[in-house]
Amino acid sequence: xxxxxxxxxxxxxxxxxxxxxxxxxxxxxxxxxxxxxxxxxxxxxxxxxxxxxxxxxxxxxxxxxxxxxxxxxxxxxxxxxxxxxxxxxxxxxxxxxxxxxxxxxxxxxxxxxxxxxxxxxxxxxxxxxxxxxxxxxxxxxxxxxxxxxxxxxxxxxxxxxxxxxxxxxxxxxxxxxxxxxxxxxxxxxxxxxxxxxxxxxxxxxxxxxxxxxxxxxxxxxxxxxxxxxxxxxxxxxxxxxxxxxxxxxxxxxxxxxxxxxxxxxxxxxxxxxxxxxxxxxxxxxxxxxxxxxxxxxxxxxxxxxxxxxxxxxxxxxxxxxxxxxxxxxxxxxxxxxxxxxxxxxxxxxxxxxxxxxxxxxxxxxxxxxxxxxxxxxxxxxxxxxxxxxxxxxxxxxxxxxxxxxxxxxxx
Numbered sequence: 001x002x003x004x005x006x007x008x009x010x011x012x013x014x015x016x017x018x019x020x021x022x023x024x025x026x027x028x029x030x031x032x033x034x035x036x037x038x039x040x041x042x043x044x045x046x047x048x049x050x051x052x053x054x055x056x057x058x059x060x061x062x063x064x065x066x067x068x069x070x071x072x073x074x075x076x077x078x079x080x081x082x083x084x085x086x087x088x089x090x091x092x093x094x095x096x097x098x099x100x101x102x103x104x105x106x107x108x109x110x111x112x113x114x115x116x117x118x119x120x121x122x123x124x125x126x127x128x129x130x131x132x133x134x135x136x137x138x139x140x141x142x143x144x145x146x147x148x149x150x151x152x153x154x155x156x157x158x159x160x161x162x163x164x165x166x167x168x169x170x171x172x173x174x175x176x177x178x179x180x181x182x183x184x185x186x187x188x189x190x191x192x193x194x195x196x197x198x199x200x201x202x203x204x205x206x207x208x209x210x211x212x213x214x215x216x217x218x219x220x221x222x223x224x225x226x227x228x229x230x231x232x233x234x235x236x237x238x239x240x241x242x243x244x245x246x247x248x249x250x251x252x253x254x255x256x257x258x259x260x261x262x263x264x265x266x267x268x269x270x271x272x273x274x275x276x277x278x279x280x281x282x283x284x285x286x287x288x289x290x291x292x293x294x295x296x297x298x299x300x301x302x303x304x305x306x307x308x309x310x311x312x313x314x315x316x317x318x319x320x321x322x323x324x325x326x327x328x329x330x331x332x333x334x335x336x337x338x339x340x341x342x343x344x345x346x347x348x349x350x351x352x353x354x355x356x357x358x359x360x361x362x363x364x365x366x367x368x369x370x371x372x373x374x375x376x377x378x379x380x381x382x383x384x385x386x387x388x389x390x391x392x393x394x395x396x397x398x399x400x401x402x403x404x405x406x407x408x409x410x411x
Contacts, residue, residue: 008140018358022368034368035385035397038342040254043389045311047255047303068283070103070262070294077298078262082236096237100272102263102279105288107215107246108138110263113282114244115142117275118176118209125177125211126169128161130375132185147175148376151187158222158337159189163198170206178203180212182235183219186345186375186384188338190223190232204241209267209275211244215251216341219312221319223339232340235266242267242275249293251342253300253307260293315387318394319344322385325398332405342388345372346401350381351408358383360408365400 025032037043069075075098082096104110115125121143127135129148139146147169150162169175178199183190191199191212203210212235223232235245248261265276300307319335322344326333336345346369351357354371361367372382389397 008143016355018355018362018371021359021362025362025366030366032362032366032368033393033397033400035389035394035401036368036370037386037389039256040311040388041257043393045254045314045388047307065291066284066287068280068287069099069101070289071291072098074103074294074297075099075101075262077301078264081301082264085234085236096264096266099276100265102265102283103289103294104261104263104283104286105259105290106250107213107248107261108134109286109288110244110246110248110261111135111138111211112142113279113286114177114209114211114263115139115144116282117278119144122174123176124169124174125179126166126175126208127179128181128184130184130187130372130377131181133374133376135179144176145174149178150378151184151189153187153336155334156337158339159184159187161191161195161199163195163202166199167202170202170208173206175206175208177209177211180210180235181216182212182214183216183232183340185216185341186343187336188221188341188343188345190217190220190339191235193231193233196233196235200238200240209242209244210235210238211246213246215247215261217247218252218308219315219342220340221316221338236264237266239266239268242271244275249297249300253304254311255300255307258293258296258300260289260297311388314391315342318387318389318391321391321395322346322387322398325395326402331402332409333402336382338387342386344385344387345377346383346385347379348381348383348405349409351405354380354383361401361404365404367397367400367404369397369401 022032065071078101079096079098104113119125119142122145124145124147125139126149127146128151130151136146149169150165151159152162153159180191214234217234220232235243243266245264246261249258250256265272319338323335326335326346332349334347336347338344354373358369358371361369370384375384
């Protein structure tokens with residue numbers, strides 16, 4: 001029987017040499033140290049048992065009240081959260097109404113909803129390069145074209161958005177949304193205040209919406225938040241262009257298994273009202289968010305320090321530990337500036353292409369790292385390392401990484 005399948009994606013079912021080698025080792029029950037682990041529940045960052053018991057003992061969860069926005073008490077807790085976050089800053093408290101918020105199962109689902117809302121088949125969305133490879137699939141599944149704009153790195157200043165590449169990509173009128181990851185994964189770079197001003201102005205001029213993913217926003221590392229010239233800038237309640245800010249429990253509270261995310265809508269009044277009306281129709285067609293987790297959200301947000309505090313402290317300590325091991329005066333390695341997030345980029349000698357090095361680390365050291373080409377990095381010799389792994393594993397892995405390069409260099 002011959003069946004014609006969708007052409008939205010190339011649907012490649014093969015695997016590259018690096019993934020195949022890893023799968024073979026795991027099949028043989030060989031222990032591989034995964035320095036790219038991104039799931040907090042697998043690295044000792046589970047919620048305390050008392051929090052889990054208190055949060056999910058909610059009798060109200062047996063009642064189902066479908067609402068395309070999500071339960072009102074959950075949205076009220078989110079609105080209050082953003083109000084508190086804005087209060088200490090120089091910004092005015094955000095004009096975020098509970099009806100500007102939509103709850104969904106994940107940020108991946110949020111992207112799918114927003115691509116449906118904003119794009120017809122063949123339209124383009126602008127995505128960062130380097131960036132997380134998921135966007136190509138999410139856009140393809142909605143018959144949308146992902147078009148990259150550049151991030152460029154200079155040491156020690158860090159990453160900057162190539163604003164000229166954004167302007168060029170906007171000029172033909174096909175781009176319906178600009179996707180910003182704030183801070184970016186894997187570069188760890190926040191959108192700076194000066195960049196924000198230019199990007200908002202460009203999007204307003206070209207009639208392009210902003211989709212701003214802020215799931216890592218509350219994990220600042222090497223950024224000076226007191227210096228306005230380089231400070232991070234949240235897009236919550238941005239009113240000059242139509243804007244959708246995404247966040248969720250997966251990174252904010254280290255609870256990927258709880259499956260709750262949200263979209264905060266802002267922008268000029270007329271555009272925001274129309275976007276909300278249309279998004280209500282899309283959300284109502286899916287109603288994907290579970291009642292128990294929505295009831296639990298106010299309690300989870302109240303327990304934020306217990307849930308995310310240990311993760312943030314480990315990330316900060318691991319970044320310092322990684323620099324200590326890999327950045328001695330005679331070291332050929334450099335850990336690139338990481339303003340925030342969960343990932344560090346290690347820049348190493350370009351002795352072989354990245355895949356050969358990653359394969360060598362896997363076969364010789366039983367060490368799993370992800371090469372930069374996974375994220376469309378322009379330069380060779382970059383490898384991504386997760387900062388949430390157990391500290392002892394990070395130290396062991398970093399030393400194994402350094403010794404492998406020392407052998408290649410003949411030391």
